[in-house]
Amino acid sequence: MSMIEPPEAMAEPWDDGDPAAGTSTQPTPAPIVPSGSIAGRSLTAVVAIMTLLASLTTGAVMMVVNSASDWQSDVSREMTIQVRPVPGRDIEADVRTAIDVARGAAGIADVRAYTKEESAQLIEPWLGSGLALGELPIPRMIVVKLASGAAPDFAGLRNALAAKVPSASLDDHRGWVDRMRTMAETAVIVGIAILALVLAVTVLSVTFATRGAMAANRPIVEVLHYVGATDSFVAGQFQRHFLILGFKGGAIGGGAAVVLFGILGAANAWLLGTAGGDEAAALFGSLSIGVGGYIAILIQIVLMATVTALTSRRTVNQTLASIE
Amino acid sequence: MIRFENVGLRYGFGPEVLRDLSFRVDSHSFQFLTGPSGAGKTSLLRMLFLSLKPTRGLISMFDHDTATLTKDGRATLRRRIGIVFQDFRLLDHLTTYENVALPLRVLGKDEASYRAEVVELLQWVGLGERIGALPPVLSGGEKQRAAIARAVIARPQLLLADEPTGNVDPNLGQRLLRLFIELNKSGTSVVIATHDIALMDEYDARRLVLHEGRLHVYD
Numbered sequence: 001m002s003m004i005e006p007p008e009a010m011a012e013p014w015d016d017g018d019p020a021a022g023t024s025t026q027p028t029p030a031p032i033v034p035s036g037s038i039a040g041r042s043l044t045a046v047v048a049i050m051t052l053l054a055s056l057t058t059g060a061v062m063m064v065v066n067s068a069s070d071w072q073s074d075v076s077r078e079m080t081i082q083v084r085p086v087p088g089r090d091i092e093a094d095v096r097t098a099i100d101v102a103r104g105a106a107g108i109a110d111v112r113a114y115t116k117e118e119s120a121q122l123i124e125p126w127l128g129s130g131l132a133l134g135e136l137p138i139p140r141m142i143v144v145k146l147a148s149g150a151a152p153d154f155a156g157l158r159n160a161l162a163a164k165v166p167s168a169s170l171d172d173h174r175g176w177v178d179r180m181r182t183m184a185e186t187a188v189i190v191g192i193a194i195l196a197l198v199l200a201v202t203v204l205s206v207t208f209a210t211r212g213a214m215a216a217n218r219p220i221v222e223v224l225h226y227v228g229a230t231d232s233f234v235a236g237q238f239q240r241h242f243l244i245l246g247f248k249g250g251a252i253g254g255g256a257a258v259v260l261f262g263i264l265g266a267a268n269a270w271l272l273g274t275a276g277g278d279e280a281a282a283l284f285g286s287l288s289i290g291v292g293g294y295i296a297i298l299i300q301i302v303l304m305a306t307v308t309a310l311t312s313r314r315t316v317n318q319t320l321a322s323i324e
Numbered sequence: 325m326i327r328f329e330n331v332g333l334r335y336g337f338g339p340e341v342l343r344d345l346s347f348r349v350d351s352h353s354f355q356f357l358t359g360p361s362g363a364g365k366t367s368l369l370r371m372l373f374l375s376l377k378p379t380r381g382l383i384s385m386f387d388h389d390t391a392t393l394t395k396d397g398r399a400t401l402r403r404r405i406g407i408v409f410q411d412f413r414l415l416d417h418l419t420t421y422e423n424v425a426l427p428l429r430v431l432g433k434d435e436a437s438y439r440a441e442v443v444e445l446l447q448w449v450g451l452g453e454r455i456g457a458l459p460p461v462l463s464g465g466e467k468q469r470a471a472i473a474r475a476v477i478a479r480p481q482l483l484l485a486d487e488p489t490g491n492v493d494p495n496l497g498q499r500l501l502r503l504f505i506e507l508n509k510s511g512t513s514v515v516i517a518t519h520d521i522a523l524m525d526e527y528d529a530r531r532l533v534l535h536e537g538r539l540h541v542y543d
Binding site for chain 2: 028029030032034219220222223224225226227228229230231232233323324
């Protein structure tokens with residue numbers, strides 16, 4: 001049996017190479033978790049796309065919520081007094097009395113009676129132009145605008161009108177407001193439901209994409225474990241790396257959504273005054289998501305980064321548990 | 325340093341793959357762990373590395389009963405053990421220098437405090453010219469030496485090697501063995517798992533032979 005003679009000294013057990021070579025200063029050590037992997041870039045793309053979709057949905061829902069609120073308040077800020085022509089009564093005197101009664105009520109900002117000409121314009125689409133209103137029993141309309149924040153006494157005003165102008169009736173638009181509220185609430189509920197689904201899908205997509213990216217990193221988890229790293233050290237390395245990836249993806253997606261909403265708002269302002277622009281403004285308001293919308297997008301970016309980081313930590317812990 | 329008493333191991337509900345193992349690994353000792361393929365060498369190495377818990381028996385390491393250790397306690401104890409895998413397990417995105425320095429890095433040491441030590445060790449194992457090379461461009465022997473350097477950089481009291489010469493030619497195997505002997509002479513206990521009889525014949529050392537789940541010790 002040929003035996004190797006153990007060398008006496010520790011020096012140079014390996015006689016290849018030049019000991020002086022390769023001693024140049026090392027650059028800053030590379031990160032333990034590689035930053036530019038394909039799986040990492042794919043995860044960033046998934047987070048960016050899903051954050052963009054979630055942010056667009058959030059903005060759209062916030063527009064619907066704001067518009068629905070505007071529709072309701074526009075309708076509920078007005079009411080109408082209708083004075084019918086009654087034989088034996090002077091309709092002009094009844095209109096003046098009704099105006100006085102309305103102005104005397106609490107919480108009223110403005111009262112304005114439609115003139116005969118304006119009344120003719122109102123019915124012109126149905127009866128044509130050039131009417132002699134004096135020959136027709138056309139009711140007169142009085143528009144009553146409510147002061148903002150006030151709570152008018154509808155019953156009191158109705159009773160006062162009934163006492164002084166029996167031919168007048170008060171329409172507080174409650175039927176319209178109720179219908180509008182139902183429609184607005186339905187729109188808001190549907191919007192929130194869609195947003196909840198989009199957020200759920202986003203969180204799930206990001207979770208699975210993170211797990212996919214983590215699968216490629218299993219050898220790193222194992223090696224760190226074998227060289228004596230504690231579980232918290234290993235989890236911390238991946239959590240930090242994936243938090244940055246999540247923030248990067250979220251910022252790209254959320255930033256794109258902010259730019260899109262900015263373009264939409266600018267286009268809306270530019271088109272205001274045109275027929276299409278006015279219709280859009282009437283339906284969707286200013287097409288701006290407001291400060292609340294931008295805060296919501298910011299929260300989503302943070303949410304995506306947090307989901308990514310926590311999923312990576314959880315996956316690392318599962319991997320470590322499977323090693324031991 | 326390490327004591328096994330009546331240790332048994334089974335996977336799931338299967339039969340015991342290791343039975344009644346009782347042996348010691350003393351400080352500054354050198355031993356080969358051998359046996360036919362499937363005899364349980366890797367399982368025993370994993371128990372020695374605290375990566376596998378026995379189903380029965382007592383394992384005492386560095387005066388600690390391993391059954392009572394917490395996860396962090398096992399990680400702390402594991403830092404006193406270096407391990408070399410047959411498949412090297414080097415991280416491809418890190419240079420040879422960074423791979424070797426990894427155990428010190430996970431201890432939270434500042435890079436400036438260990439740079440000279442890592443470079444010196446790399447020169448000692450003959451990788452002075454390959455400090456900045458990535459593992460994919462290293463030869464099998466270079467990878468194995470880098471793996472050995474990584475295993476010993478934190479000055480472990482025990483060095484475990486799983487078939488360290490399995491992927492290299494006999495000449496390189498002999499030179500790697502000489503490296504392990506040098507490390508043992510510097511005070512590290514060494515356990516080399518191998519079924520390479522020629523390699524074991526190269527050096528007169530204690531042999532732990534696994535056969536049919538039982539361990540036979542030849543001092």
